[in-house]
Amino acid sequence: MSDILIQNVCKTFSTKEGEVQALKNVNLSIGSGDIFGIIGMSGAGKSTLVRCMNFLEVPSEGQVLIDGKSLGDFSEKELRKEREKIGMIFQHFNLLMQKNVLENVCFPLYIQGKKKPEARKKALELLEIVGLADKANAYPAQLSGGQKQRVAIARALASDPQILLCDEATSALDPQTTSSILELLKDINQKFQITIVIITHQMAVVREICTHVAIMKDGEVKEQGLVAEIFNHPKSQVAKELISRDTGADVEHVVTKPEIQSGEKIRIVFSENSAFEPVIANLVLIFHEPVNILKADTKNVGGVAKGEMILQFMKDSSNVAEMKEYLKEHGLEIGEAD
Amino acid sequence: MWTKEVTDMIIAGVGETLYMTLVSTLLGYAFGLPLGVLLKVSDKEGLKPNKLLYKILDVIANIFRSIPFLILLILLIPLTRFLVGKSYGTTATIVPLTIAAIPFIGRMVESSLNEVDPGVIEAARSMGASNWQIVIKVMLVEARTSLISGATIATGTILGYSAMAGTVGGGGLGDIAIRYGYHRWQADIMIVTVVLLVLLVQLFQTIGMMIANRLDKRK
Numbered sequence: 001m002s003d004i005l006i007q008n009v010c011k012t013f014s015t016k017e018g019e020v021q022a023l024k025n026v027n028l029s030i031g032s033g034d035i036f037g038i039i040g041m042s043g044a045g046k047s048t049l050v051r052c053m054n055f056l057e058v059p060s061e062g063q064v065l066i067d068g069k070s071l072g073d074f075s076e077k078e079l080r081k082e083r084e085k086i087g088m089i090f091q092h093f094n095l096l097m098q099k100n101v102l103e104n105v106c107f108p109l110y111i112q113g114k115k116k117p118e119a120r121k122k123a124l125e126l127l128e129i130v131g132l133a134d135k136a137n138a139y140p141a142q143l144s145g146g147q148k149q150r151v152a153i154a155r156a157l158a159s160d161p162q163i164l165l166c167d168e169a170t171s172a173l174d175p176q177t178t179s180s181i182l183e184l185l186k187d188i189n190q191k192f193q194i195t196i197v198i199i200t201h202q203m204a205v206v207r208e209i210c211t212h213v214a215i216m217k218d219g220e221v222k223e224q225g226l227v228a229e230i231f232n233h234p235k236s237q238v239a240k241e242l243i244s245r246d247t248g249a250d251v252e253h254v255v256t257k258p259e260i261q262s263g264e265k266i267r268i269v270f271s272e273n274s275a276f277e278p279v280i281a282n283l284v285l286i287f288h289e290p291v292n293i294l295k296a297d298t299k300n301v302g303g304v305a306k307g308e309m310i311l312q313f314m315k316d317s318s319n320v321a322e323m324k325e326y327l328k329e330h331g332l333e334i335g336e337a338d
Numbered sequence: 339m340w341t342k343e344v345t346d347m348i349i350a351g352v353g354e355t356l357y358m359t360l361v362s363t364l365l366g367y368a369f370g371l372p373l374g375v376l377l378k379v380s381d382k383e384g385l386k387p388n389k390l391l392y393k394i395l396d397v398i399a400n401i402f403r404s405i406p407f408l409i410l411l412i413l414l415i416p417l418t419r420f421l422v423g424k425s426y427g428t429t430a431t432i433v434p435l436t437i438a439a440i441p442f443i444g445r446m447v448e449s450s451l452n453e454v455d456p457g458v459i460e461a462a463r464s465m466g467a468s469n470w471q472i473v474i475k476v477m478l479v480e481a482r483t484s485l486i487s488g489a490t491i492a493t494g495t496i497l498g499y500s501a502m503a504g505t506v507g508g509g510g511l512g513d514i515a516i517r518y519g520y521h522r523w524q525a526d527i528m529i530v531t532v533v534l535l536v537l538l539v540q541l542f543q544t545i546g547m548m549i550a551n552r553l554d555k556r557k
Contacts, residue, residue, distance in 0.1 A: 083466035088461070090457060090460075094460065095458070096480060098553075099479070100555070139556075152461075159466075
């Protein structure tokens with residue numbers, strides 16, 4: 001358990017084209033045990049910000065305090081010691097390609113001067129936790145992206161960190177794998193009480209696991225607070241944009257949740273003229289039978305606004321055929337839903 | 339002309355060439371590997387950027403690499419005499435060979451280390467690794483395939499240089515080729531020695547690549 005305090009942090013890079021201000025007076029307070037999301041478009045400065053939290057990037061101005069102690073006050077040696085308490089995972093996993101999975105997880109322990117048997121024992125336990133014990137002797141090149149990230153997580157946990165920094169950790173993964181990695185991070189947060197900082201450009205990631213969120217743009221934090229709060233009442237322009245861009249689609253769940261009703265599903269499409277009539281409400285009133293709205297969305301198809309809805313009928317309903325007929329009569333297109 | 343004497347001489351020549359090449363390569367790596375690491379580490383994107391150190395090493399490496407080996411051989415005679423006690427013969431040839439090899443090897447090592455994914459180095463830093471640990475446990479390990487193929491190329495090049503040393507009485511196959519082929523017009527002996535040189539290079543190349551491939555875990 002550790003908290004992170006970022007005070008008035010600025011970071012300027014000097015490039016050939018002149019000075020670039022990557023961070024402008026950033027203030028953040030990340031509480032112990034939080035899962036804190038930092039979201040923004042690329043170039044917003046979020047990767048620089050997360051690197052300031054373990055001093056891979058040293059801020060040009062301002063302070064970073066971990067548990068009240070300023071990283072800037074540490075000597076180089078003390079800083080290396082402190083980094084052992086701050087694990088980090090990356091978008092491209094950054095595993096040692098010439099070492100097998102077990103040795104990759106042992107790596108931080110060897111750095112700390114741990115002996116081989118001790119390191120291996122610990123590494124195997126961690127591989128068990130991330131579900132890759134059977135891959136201990138495989139090489140990273142033989143693993144899928146999701147598996148590589150699991151190895152990276154095990155490696156980051158090897159030194160019993162109190163903080164885990166995740167830099168776009170799911171951006172190179174497909175939605176299903178993303179969901180399973182997020183699930184794992186959530187478990188780790190609860191099991192080990194580790195504070196997790198997640199850098200992402202995917203709103204779905206924040207929605208899925210974060211407790212708190214900070215929204216960044218052009219090197220500044222525009223808004224921060226509880227995820228639910230910001231979703232319901234976004235104040236800044238960039239927050240509103242990010243939320244409206246969010247399609248509402250969940251990163252796919254690996255374990256599909258049990259359906260409330262297991263009846264037939266259909267996909268219906270509203271065209272412009274059918275959007276004025278409360279068709280679904282009337283359908284329910286006429287047939288005296290509830291329908292489950294699983295998803296509703298509007299899409300811009302060739303310049304025309306189309307509403308799409310996935311409906312599910314009651315299990316064993318005898319009215320399905322008639323209900324479909326009713327919908328068709330009222331100008332809706334009906335298709336199969338998967 | 340294929341008397342026992344000639345055969346013995348050629349066999350001894352092979353031995354001398356191997357001796358010169360391998361000892362020079364080893365000595366070359368003893369200095370060239372640290373040189374390459376220093377170049378990489380002090381580079382502006384390196385672990386500990388140091389403009390002055392990089393520039394000095396860079397210039398020295400370039401100067402030595404641009405002097406033709408035959409000239410270097412002659413320029414270094416005083417040093418060779420000081421170190422070995424004489425300026426001709428197989429052991430004496432090792433001195434200029436090594437000096438010529440060091441900057442060459444240093445550059446090869448530097449470019450091998452440049453291939454290491456900066457992300458992996460960043461990950462090691464995030465775990466609290468020191469620069470020394472990053473060099474030993476990350477860079478040299480991750481670059482090993484490239485380092486070994488580099489060593490294969492370096493060995494072949496040094497073997498070629500060792501043949502040039504024949505012009506100043508350096509011993510080995512090159513010496514035989516020049517003495518018999520050039521000075522005495524005995525082309526057959528020269529052809530045999532050249533074929534042997536080619537075979538040696540081929541042998542080093544095959545062994546080197548085999549080791550490099552076997553150690554590569556990226557596929």
